[in-house]
Amino acid sequence: MSEETTADTRPEPEPIDDVVIRFAGDSGDGMQLAGTRFTASSALFGNDLATFPNFPAEIRAPAGTLAGVSAFQVHIADWDILTPGDSPDCLVAMNPAALKANIGDVVKGGLVIVNSDAFDERNLHKAGYETNPLEDGSLESYHLLTAPMEQLTKEAVQGTGVKGREVLRSKNFFALGLMSWMYQRPLDPVIDWIESKFGDSPVAAANTAALKAGYNYGLTTEAFHHTYSVAPATLPAGEYTNITGNQSLAWGLVAASQAAGLPLFYGSYPITPASSILEALARLRNFGVRTFQAEDEIAGIGTSVGAAFAGHLAATGTSGPGLALKSEALSLALMAELPLIVVDVQRGGPSTGLPTKVEQSDLLFAMYGRHGEAPLPVIAAATPSDAFEVAIEAARIALKYMTPVILLSDGYIANSSEPWRLPDLTRIPDLTVDYASGPNQGDSFLPYLRDPETLARPWAVPGTPGLEHRLGGLEKQDGTGNVSYDPMNHEHMTILREEKIARIANDISPVEVFGDQDADLLVLGWGSTFGAIRAGVNRARKREGKVAHVHLRHINPFPANLGDVLARFETVLVPELNRGQLSRLIRARYLVDAISQSKVQGQPFKATEIAMRIMQLLDGKDERS
């Protein structure tokens, strides 16, 4: 820490276990960056953490309006946390709109830190405030602290060489400095980052000056003397990095390609919130990764189908609208029985819906969104770091069973981050495949002759002498792969394709029941609701309720023991960010009277919401007995 901050006679920081902080401002205010840097310092400091960026669909909605508010929430703790927190304990609001859009979420008595310079008549009006909330007593139930951040930033950056509109750009660093003081975060990691990002430039100097000014403002201003400290978490020993879901998914695909000894091909068309997978992979040419930015999603999957035919580990990624476009080609890949990974980073739908918000509403589309009888494996990532392993699992299934696999992630997993204990890379399963190299029946090669166990057909790649064959969408005669319109063959092949996918159930991990094995209530979830459900279940258990939790990675086929597990519980609660899609699958498959807990607000579940529903169910049962 810099010299001027060492001689400290202020009160000791108050130790707290965890805190949820939300940085909010106009989309142009750099709040995502302030939040990310605060997170990085906390990670280096050793806290456990979870983040949740929440930004508008418009890149630049009109400045100062509610539509333009962008927020970044981070939960830091000295214990193992599961979610970015239900409600912020501390809100940083850079303008009236940010205050208005977020204050309702802040816990009563929470800390609200406001950039008072932005509270002029114009901004108040744009945010729809009739009176100034900093003065009209409406914030009485919070602990309000104000700082003229723009004025102080202007003064701080004097002499650094930045001019005009650039001057106020540094105000996010002022806010970050102030928050670093409040929560006793070291400044050095931020300063290092500024240097690596902006080099030796006026912008770097201005950002560093604003950062330090913010910190020192806290240090010297009595109102800010109550500070907090969150001790490092006692996480399992190991080396950690802070990772978002799209980053880890991209790395998982690369890891799978290395484990398979196959080059990775990724054909895709940009779409929120999947684009950053394409961006991450495009940087990895030295891994032999071929990214192909196609003209649309159809070509995204089309090129990937071609690359799969040519023997690559092929993947394509998109969000709901793009999955709709890929549907026809996906059926071709299924019919051609080629390995392919199709990533759907779900967002609010239908149509353009809520493009930057989370939803789990493509599950049934992933299951059934194809013409004809077209079952495919469907698997889902539960957390940002889990996306790494799920990508490898998708590749394993695709290669072993010669089938497309749909991998579901969502906007929450894509952009949120969490500390990830680096896995033992030597323990990634061996995914090596043997291409067909010669005849498989007498002197001839039958492209649809199947492995008796997996029912997979051989993968003969163009360029291999003697194995020339034609794939296609027309129905195949079993074995030869020749076009066949024979009615009995079509039925046979339809059932065979179904059976191939069904057999995967024997080759995936059985579900594990977390929590009270003798509970009456089971909470069954899938995908990104993992953290909220686990935290909600834990809360309910602390209040002496008995609850269990099962979280599905494999949705098609379901793990072999799922039916037996469900049968052990009287009540099954299925929380989902959709209108009850998994619960429908469960009801249909197991005839279990599953209860759906649905939320479609573009926001993740809060742990409290899950805990409350659990308690209601448990209480309800008490009443009945």
Add this chain to the structure above:
Amino acid sequence: MTDTARYTRADFQTDQEVRWCPGCGDYTILASVQNFLAELDVPRENHVFISGIGCSSRFPYYMNTYGMHSIHGRAPAIASGVAAANPDLHVWVITGDGDALSIGGNHLIHALRRNINITILLFNNQIYGLTKGQYSPTSEVGKRTKTSPMGSIDWPFNPVSLALGAEATFVARTIDMDRAHTAEILTAAYEHEGAAFIEIYQNCNVFNDKAFIELTGRETRDANRIYLEHGKPIVFGKEDDKGVIVGPDGAQVVDVADVGIDRIQVHDAKAPEPGVAFALSRLSVGPHGPTPLGIFRDVSRPTYERQLTDQIAQAQDRQGPGDLDELVRSLGTWTVE
């Protein structure tokens, strides 16, 4: 891999019964392609034929090479993936006028502009054959079909103009009946590095018979076939008495005697700008009247897959081959004891 392959046409035939209507132009094109491949010294396993959907798109089933009969309109995309994944293969696209220009128009223009090393054979019969005779995006205005009983009101695409507009590096046209010319064009297209586009006029004798009769009929063909030859004045007609001039108003057919041979356009397929080639492609609509056949444009531009492979090599030179251990640490790490 076999280094020197000596093939006959039979080596490229499959055991599948060919199921086009008797008399269909597709048979002729199939024979031309099989004969052409038999004469090449290229191992059979290095050819990949990707098609869409349509009568013409059944083609891969009859070629004893690698192939895929894919989905309607998407063959250029799938072929792009094959070519980008393995630049050692020779990737062919077989497509129809509906397949390539209607449902698949987007993929076609993008494959062309990217200059992916694929050879595209567009079988243009100016009709939807497989679905039994609806008008297509190359059918002429006024054409009466089952879906245009009062005559089509759609302005048609001129496939050569379209390909030139997409800045394809190789654009040619031939006709099913002229097998010698087809062979010549196939050879040039095969040797071209990058996307090669060949429009092949193909007679659908069931739903659009004689669409190209002006170019194939004994009495009219000499007067209507303009063979483009690089470096030569564009003259045609039985006595080479007709010629083409290109001026500010585009291309025009003239009597050579009227203007003198020196004013006749000398064909330059290698011209860097596609403007003159485009003007030539506008000469006939329909095609009615004198129609250019041959190579409109044959220029060189780095192929997509060459550049992709170069980027991979460059990145590996600079950063070393990818190391997963380093990758997962690339955003910074911390250690918990």
